[in-house]
Amino acid sequence: MLILVILVILVASIWAGLLLAYRIPLQRLWREPALAVPVLIVESDDWGPGPPAHAAALGRIVDILARHRDATGRAAVMTIGAILAIPDNEAIRRNGLRWHDSRTLLAPDFDAIRKALIQGQELGVLALQLHGMTHYWPPTFLKAMADDKLVRDWILTSDGVETETLPSPIQSRWTDTSVLPSQPLSVETIRAAVAEEVSRFQDCFGVRPTVAVPPTFVWNRDVEQAWVEHGIQVIVTPGRRLTLRDAEGRPGGCDRTMLNAERGASGAIYLVRDIYFEPALGHRVEPTLAEIARHVRLGRPALIETHRVNFTGTQEQRERSLAELDRLLSRARERWPDMRFLSSAELAERLAQRDPSMVEQRLSLRLSIWIGRAAAIDRLRKLAWITGLAIPAWLFQVARRFSGKT
Numbered sequence: 001m002l003i004l005v006i007l008v009i010l011v012a013s014i015w016a017g018l019l020l021a022y023r024i025p026l027q028r029l030w031r032e033p034a035l036a037v038p039v040l041i042v043e044s045d046d047w048g049p050g051p052p053a054h055a056a057a058l059g060r061i062v063d064i065l066a067r068h069r070d071a072t073g074r075a076a077v078m079t080i081g082a083i084l085a086i087p088d089n090e091a092i093r094r095n096g097l098r099w100h101d102s103r104t105l106l107a108p109d110f111d112a113i114r115k116a117l118i119q120g121q122e123l124g125v126l127a128l129q130l131h132g133m134t135h136y137w138p139p140t141f142l143k144a145m146a147d148d149k150l151v152r153d154w155i156l157t158s159d160g161v162e163t164e165t166l167p168s169p170i171q172s173r174w175t176d177t178s179v180l181p182s183q184p185l186s187v188e189t190i191r192a193a194v195a196e197e198v199s200r201f202q203d204c205f206g207v208r209p210t211v212a213v214p215p216t217f218v219w220n221r222d223v224e225q226a227w228v229e230h231g232i233q234v235i236v237t238p239g240r241r242l243t244l245r246d247a248e249g250r251p252g253g254c255d256r257t258m259l260n261a262e263r264g265a266s267g268a269i270y271l272v273r274d275i276y277f278e279p280a281l282g283h284r285v286e287p288t289l290a291e292i293a294r295h296v297r298l299g300r301p302a303l304i305e306t307h308r309v310n311f312t313g314t315q316e317q318r319e320r321s322l323a324e325l326d327r328l329l330s331r332a333r334e335r336w337p338d339m340r341f342l343s344s345a346e347l348a349e350r351l352a353q354r355d356p357s358m359v360e361q362r363l364s365l366r367l368s369i370w371i372g373r374a375a376a377i378d379r380l381r382k383l384a385w386i387t388g389l390a391i392p393a394w395l396f397q398v399a400r401r402f403s404g405k406t
């Protein structure tokens with residue numbers, strides 16, 4: 001009997017110790033809202049100044065989105081990470097590559113694409129988000145014009161539209177990559193640049209942005225603070241904040257992680273976008289559906305990243321990407337008839353308010369989702385099985401599933 005009591009105390013102490021060691025991540029996972037319905041949002045970045053063919057591609061996307069309706073009759077939504085200016089390579093060539101010149105989305109050449117974006121937003125199928133004034137930091141770009149042969153060749157041979165084809169480190173906007181590891185920008189510089197991009201967004205689209213998507217997901221708290229001061233309420237993230245480009249030019253300097261609906265020091269709400277659907281890179285519908293299923297199981301929204309290049313490349317690539325997008329939406333609706341479509345701004349608001357029509361309130365279901373999320377922490381899951389803590393968690397899940405079926 002005494003042995004049994006000692007054993008129980010011992011096991012309870014080990015379990016308590018394990019829970020205590022993981023109390024911070026476990027608390028965060030508990031606070032992260034658990035969705036009561038599946039949510040799917042397609043997020044597409046890099047749309048900006050471009051030829052009429054880009055407007056035509058957007059028109060095709062809008063038609064596809066409008067055809068797919070969720071359980072409430074709402075059309076599918078694609079958020080658009082908008083870029084507001086591109087390098088004016090012709091002008092730069094004329095000035096002998098001595099200074100940076102740019103063309104904004106307000107130029108008459110880009111009327112078709114700007115109007116297509118506004119029209120899509122008015123139809124409720126596109127949701128415009130701020131990606132950046134430019135997809136690079138202009139002073140870095142200027143230095144690269146002199147020092148980097150790849151950038152020079154790019155200026156000499158292209159019209160400046162496809163900034164996706166610039167060397168990757170150059171595409172980061174919020175760090176100075178003219179030296180590696182990259183150097184932080186001053187707070188004053190950031191504030192001035194944010195003021196400019198927010199006001200230009202309003203000039204282009206007639207509304208102020210409320211959602212920001214940092215280019216290449218490299219940014220820092222100074223950028224967030226400036227965004228919030230200019231009306232940004234939501235920041236789309238990959239689940240961690242990378243603040244620089246390292247010595248090899250790779251994104252690095254992670255200074256925090258984030259879960260859906262967590263708030264930064266600035267007060268901005270974070271969303272996590274971590275499903276990748278780039279048909280041009282060979283991504284297909286089935287693995288994407290498996291990722292969506294994992295998110296649905298864990299009560300998380302499925303924010304799916306896809307880029308402009310899928311829909312603006314060669315005709316073959318464009319047709320394949322459009323067909324795959326159509327198929328993805330069809331298959332998702334078949335598999336989750338209660339699937340909901342909405343914009344990231346709307347989702348963030350519902351999560352922040354713990355909207356009962358969308359966020360799970362029932363304790364047993366919240367507990368079940370929380371256990372599932374905790375089990376996704378590899379080391380914790382292993383330790384839970386070694387110490388036996390996983391047994392009551394597993395029994396709870398089995399009992400809940402059984403009660404859910406009866």
Ligand SMILES: [Zn+2]
Nearest residue numbers: 045046215216
């Ligand atoms: Zn981008």
